[in-house]
Amino acid sequence: MSFEDYRGVWVFMEVKDGAIVPVAKELLGAGRQLADKRKTELAGVLIGDGVSALAEEAIYYGADQVYVYDAPIFKHYRTETYMRALLACTEKYKPEIILYGATSTGKDLASAVATDLPTGLTADTTQLDVEEDTGLLLASRPAFGGNIMATILCKKYRPQMATVRPKVVRALPRDASRIGTITRESIELREEDVRTKVLEIVRQTVQRVRIDEADIIVAGGKGLGSPAGFQLIHEFADVIGAAVGASRDVVEAGWIGHHHQVGQTGVTVTPKIYFAIGISGAIQHIVGMQNSGLIIAINKDPGALIFQSCHYGIVGDAFEIVPMLIEQFKHALGKESSYARKV
Amino acid sequence: MLHIVACIKQVPDTKIIKMNPKTNTMDRASAPAILNPYDAHAVEEAVRLKQRYGGTVSVLTMGPPPAVKAIRKCIEIGADEGYMISDRAFAGADTLATSYALTKALNKIAKERPIDLIICGKMTIDGDTGQVGPGIARRLDIPPLTSVKKIVEIDKEKGIAILHRKLEDGYEVVSSTMPCLFSVEKDINEVPYSTMPNMLRAARYNPHIWSVNDLEDVDKAQLGLKGSPTIVSSVWAPQKPQGGQMLDGKAADQVSQLLGIMLEKKELFQVKGESTS
Numbered sequence: 001m002s003f004e005d006y007r008g009v010w011v012f013m014e015v016k017d018g019a020i021v022p023v024a025k026e027l028l029g030a031g032r033q034l035a036d037k038r039k040t041e042l043a044g045v046l047i048g049d050g051v052s053a054l055a056e057e058a059i060y061y062g063a064d065q066v067y068v069y070d071a072p073i074f075k076h077y078r079t080e081t082y083m084r085a086l087l088a089c090t091e092k093y094k095p096e097i098i099l100y101g102a103t104s105t106g107k108d109l110a111s112a113v114a115t116d117l118p119t120g121l122t123a124d125t126t127q128l129d130v131e132e133d134t135g136l137l138l139a140s141r142p143a144f145g146g147n148i149m150a151t152i153l154c155k156k157y158r159p160q161m162a163t164v165r166p167k168v169v170r171a172l173p174r175d176a177s178r179i180g181t182i183t184r185e186s187i188e189l190r191e192e193d194v195r196t197k198v199l200e201i202v203r204q205t206v207q208r209v210r211i212d213e214a215d216i217i218v219a220g221g222k223g224l225g226s227p228a229g230f231q232l233i234h235e236f237a238d239v240i241g242a243a244v245g246a247s248r249d250v251v252e253a254g255w256i257g258h259h260h261q262v263g264q265t266g267v268t269v270t271p272k273i274y275f276a277i278g279i280s281g282a283i284q285h286i287v288g289m290q291n292s293g294l295i296i297a298i299n300k301d302p303g304a305l306i307f308q309s310c311h312y313g314i315v316g317d318a319f320e321i322v323p324m325l326i327e328q329f330k331h332a333l334g335k336e337s338s339y340a341r342k343v
Numbered sequence: 344m345l346h347i348v349a350c351i352k353q354v355p356d357t358k359i360i361k362m363n364p365k366t367n368t369m370d371r372a373s374a375p376a377i378l379n380p381y382d383a384h385a386v387e388e389a390v391r392l393k394q395r396y397g398g399t400v401s402v403l404t405m406g407p408p409p410a411v412k413a414i415r416k417c418i419e420i421g422a423d424e425g426y427m428i429s430d431r432a433f434a435g436a437d438t439l440a441t442s443y444a445l446t447k448a449l450n451k452i453a454k455e456r457p458i459d460l461i462i463c464g465k466m467t468i469d470g471d472t473g474q475v476g477p478g479i480a481r482r483l484d485i486p487p488l489t490s491v492k493k494i495v496e497i498d499k500e501k502g503i504a505i506l507h508r509k510l511e512d513g514y515e516v517v518s519s520t521m522p523c524l525f526s527v528e529k530d531i532n533e534v535p536y537s538t539m540p541n542m543l544r545a546a547r548y549n550p551h552i553w554s555v556n557d558l559e560d561v562d563k564a565q566l567g568l569k570g571s572p573t574i575v576s577s578v579w580a581p582q583k584p585q586g587g588q589m590l591d592g593k594a595a596d597q598v599s600q601l602l603g604i605m606l607e608k609k610e611l612f613q614v615k616g617e618s619t620s
Contacts, residue, residue, distance in 0.1 A: 016511075076515070079477070079487050104509070108489045111438075111477035118439055120572030123472035142581065144469060145357030150578045157572045195486045195520040199505070204513040248358075258530060265471065273605070283581065284357070296601065297587065310587035312604060314597045324598040332602065 003135070006096040006158035009035040012086070013046040013058050013066070014105055020054055020061075023101030023166040028062040030169035031099055034130045034137075041065055043095065047085050049075035052184075059180035062172045066182045067093070073189050076198040077105050081189055083112045088187045090117065095159045096135050099128075102163040110163050120154030122162040126268075126287070128169065137162065146264040146284035166212065167270045167291070211243045211260060217271045219245030219262055219289070223278020223299060224318060227255045232322050233277060239326050239333070245269065245289075247279045263288035278318050281306025298322070345398030345499060347389040347460045348452060349422065350445055350479065351382040353406050353413035354469040376409060378416040381464025385527050387534045388494065389462050390421035396497055398459075399423050401452060405433055405444055411550060418545035419537035425550030426452055432555040435568030438470070442478030443565045447558040449483065459499055461524040465490070473526060480524035488519055489526040497521070 011027040013020055028044065035042035043065040044058035051074075055066040069085040086109065090098070098113075100106035102124045114121035122139035127149075129138040136153055137160040143150040154160040211217055218240070220233035230250065237244045244260055251261040262269055264284040274292035278299060279285060286309045289295065297310035298321050307313040314321055353376050360374035389400040401424040402417040404410050414425035428448045436444060449458065461483075463476035473489070480487030492514060493507040502521045507514040509528050537545070555561060564570060590597045 079489075104490045104511075107473055108477060108487070111472075111474040111489075112481050112487060114439065114474070115442060115478040115481035118572070120437065120439065121472075121474060122573060123438075123470075123474060138576075143471070143578070144355075144360060145471075146581065147357065147360060148578045149581050151576045152573050153576045154572050155574065195523075196488070197518045198515050199518055200516040201510070202513045202516065258528075265468070282358070287581065294605075295587070307589070308586045312601065313587045313589045314601065315589065316594055316597060320594045321598060324594060325601070328598055328602050332606065 003096075003158055006094045006135075008041045008043055008065075008093070008095045008097075009038065010043045010045055010095040010098045010159070011058075011063070012098065012100040012106060012109065013044040013054070014101055014103060015046070015048045015051050015054060018050075020057055021101060021103065022171070023103060023106070023164070024058075025061045025171040026166065026169045027099045027101060027164055028058065029171045030128050030164070031097075032062040032172060034097060034128065035064075037130050037132050038096070038135055040096070043067060043093075045086060045089055045098075046070075047074050047082050049073075052182075055182045057174075059178050059182075060174045060176050062178070064180045066180065067185050068182060069185050069187070071186065071189075073191055073194070076201070077109075078194065078196050078198065079108055079112050080194055080196060082109050083116065084189055085185070085187055086113050087116055089185060090159060092185075097130070097137050098159045098161045100161070100163045102165045107163050110161055114161055117157070117159070119157040119159060119161055120152075122152040122154070125152075125162045125164045126168045128162065128164065136160075142264055142284075142287045146282075146287040165268050167268050211245050211262065211269055211271075212267050214243035214269070214271050216240055216242035216273045216275075217245045217262070217269055217289075217292075218242045218275045218277065219247065219279060220250060220277050221247035221279030221285075222249045222253075223280070224250075225278075229319070230255045232318065236275070236277075236322050236326055239329050242273075242275070243271075245274075247282070247285050276306050276310065277322060279306055280304050281309055345392060345396050345459045345497065346401065346456050347392055347398060347462060348401045348403055348449060348458050349382065349385045349389045349417065349462045350476070351386065351402050351404050351413060351417055351464070352379045352467050352469075353377070353404065353410040354379045354467050357468050376412065378413040379464055379467045379469075381466055381468070381527075381529060382413075383416070383420060383464075383534045384529055384531055385462040385464045385525075386417045386420045386422055387532050388525075388527055389460075391532060392460070392494065392497060393421075393423075396499070399456065401426060401456075403427070403445060403448055403452065405429070405436075405441060405448070408552075411552075414550045415545040415548055418548045419541045420534060421541055425548065427550045427552045428554075428558065429552055430555040432563060432566050435571065436566065437571035437573045438472055438474040438478055439572055440566055440568075440570035442475050442482055443570060444558075445475070446479055446482040447561050448553065449479065450560075451553070451558055459522050460497065460504070461485075461522070463524065463526045465526055465528055476524055476526040483522075483524075486519045486523040487526070488517065488523055490528060491525040492528045492531050494525070494531075
């Protein structure tokens with residue numbers, strides 16, 4: 001394998017409900033920087049059924065080139081079909097780097113592609129950089145429950161691959177004047193040869209506000225004592241129109257579902273306001289919320305680690321403070337109706 | 344009769360592991376070694392399928408000799424057989440080299456008793472990648488099915504498995520040919536307390552332990568640190584946060600200070616595209 005043959009930075013353009021997922025746009029932003037540093041091309045790989053129209057979007061968000069696999073066989077994500085397309089594309093054009101969003105689809109696809117190529121794959125990256133001259137990808141991620149950060153390299157293989165957490169890098173502003181090349185690709189795949197079939201998709205009512213999209217999050221931890229105590233979090237969140245987050249302890253104790261978990265093994269969130277109530281502030285939680293706009297911590301223990309990672313802290317009993325906050329907010333929001341509407 | 348193999352790992356409990364602040368390394372002695380919590384659900388699901396359809400549940404791990412303890416834990420949950428590959432040649436493996444070694448062990452297990460289904464946990468709490476399961480499936484050329492939250496039906500005669508894969512806002516019903524590999528979500532089941540007979544069996548149980556020379560057709564260059572394309576070039580402590588401003592006084596004062604701060608930062612509540620009123 002001659003490394004000179006491998007050029008260009010690629011991003012897997014995951015599509016959901018007819019739109020490019022936010023993390024793919026973020027990766028075009030990060031990929032743009034890597035490609036510029038390497039003086040090479042940034043490409044998106046778009047796979048799906050009826051997705052061709054999205055190719056221009058990828059260009060508007062920073063891609064120079066988009067490879068499109070648009071066929072009915074790609075209607076639903078399946079490891080086997082998407083992997084075949086991406087492997088074929090990789091073999092044909094030989095990129096030096098491929099980035100995927102660390103979503104369940106991105107991780108599934110990347111794991112399969114890495115094994116077949118084979119190459120190294122770094123999971124859940126939170127920082128990306130590239131060595132200008134060697135093209136070596138510096139993929140950094142929290143390790144061991146967020147206790148340390150580690151930089152992972154793949155020196156002997158190309159392409160180098162990483163899955164990247166949503167919301168850790170920024171998308172470029174959409175620029176509809178950007179110009180790029182769209183290349184249609186295809187592979188021979190017959191439905192009867194594919195070993196998995198998607199029989200049905202069941203959409204379940206999502207929680208009122210998804211935590212990864214919320215502007216305000218009220219998160220609770222073990223300090224609330226019990227599932228009954230945790231109701232206070234729901235109540236407060238309701239009043240200010242926030243999503244409910246939780247620490248790993250609380251999720252593991254079964255007080256609330258997994259999709260509320262914020263942190264290394266949960267969701268990374270970047271709301272404008274993050275309330276951490278009764279959360280001790282274990283590093284694995286901090287890595288999932290530290291980029292929030294305004295972090296407010298309430299905890300009984302003045303030595304709680306969370307106070308090191310907040311903007312404003314209150315040492316006190318949540319059961320005393322939060323009901324007062326609820327009252328005050330009700331009052332403030334009631335007075336200013338325009339404000340309430342926005343919240 | 345099904346033969347299900349659950350792939351498991353012994354991990355340090357990262358929740359309570361302590362770091363040496365000077366050297367930036369983990370004090371492994373500070374954390375007890377446990378069965379990876381996600382893998383307990385994989386084993387439990389295998390045991391439930393055995394109860395439904397009949398068959399055998401085997402567990403497979405790669406690790407140093409003390410990892411026998413994790414296999415015993417799986418026997419407690421209800422697994423029948425335990426296999427462990429343990430050799431210095433495997434040490435330092437990343438996900439690619441790990442899936443290679445485990446695949447060789449699975450081939451050996453399958454020679455004795457063909458495998459219908461492989462179940463892995465979603466990920467390990469020390470590696471946090473979730474890449475080994477799909478890696479094994481690709482190496483065996485069987486369908487990898489990740490994010491499995493329910494197994495609806497296993498029809499060995501027809502060679503079809505039907506399952507639910509978790510999506511961000513619901514789930515999809517998928518059918519797959521068998522054999523296949525599932526990476527299961529934590530909410531697929533609850534692991535009950537072990538029964539006394541299982542605990543007694545586990546305490547006395549000794550797994551099959553294989554070294555690299557017991558495995559067939561192994562390219563040693565693909566094992567361990569040597570066979571790992573990824574390397575850790577540096578580790579560092581996450582940036583120490585500066586600490587926040589504490590709001591003092593009685594509860595009522597603290598609350599009114601906070602409210603004042605939040606009202607000042609009203610723009611944070613601004614919905615995108617809307618102008619400040």
